[in-house]
Amino acid sequence: GAVVSQHPSRVICKSGTSVKIECRSLDFQATTMFWYRQFPKQSLMLMATSNEGSKATYEQGVEKDKFLINHASLTLSTLTVTSAHPEDSSFYICSARQRGTPNNEQFFGPGTRLTVL
């Protein structure tokens, strides 16, 4: 149980284009989903928290107009990187918190590697 998927697993795009990454909770309802970014040899940095049906909460320094997050249902959140540039190349990982989880545990997706040329 508690499986989170991401799609695509890997994407290469040209500078200036937009890329959408999907995060799905496959066997549970996720009231809250989180988006992290990880640069090579660094830790995970939280970008934003999204709750189903409401606007995402972005961490300080994360441009909300550049990283659009939509949490349209209890099983799906999307991250759109708009007008991507090479510095946006990174490993993007989502996680989901299961409704009613007593210990607030997050379940992590397999990640999406974005390369912007």
Place this chain on the structure above:
Amino acid sequence: ELKVEQNPLFLSMQEGKNYTIYCNYSTTSDRLYWYRQDPGKSLESLFVLLSNGAVKQEGRLMASLDTKARLSTLHITAAVHDLSATYFCAVPDSGTYKYIFGTGTRLKVLA
């Protein structure tokens, strides 16, 4: 602001040796999570520590939590090459469901 630090950042050890990774955090939390990350992969959950004094063991890894000292340890016993990976601790931010991750410890076990 919650800060989570790990040490060491890098650890190179011989097979068969023991070592401990430390995770310190700056504000009160009664739970802590440990993860393993292999190169190019996402996180694999290792331990969920939910209270002061919690101790959990899985194979050659044992994790403990001291909430009063704001310290968790991940102890490696008789290391084997397969344990080579990066290990992260994560602490939930008080009042939210956000995790703050430690800096990570890159472990290399030499044959």
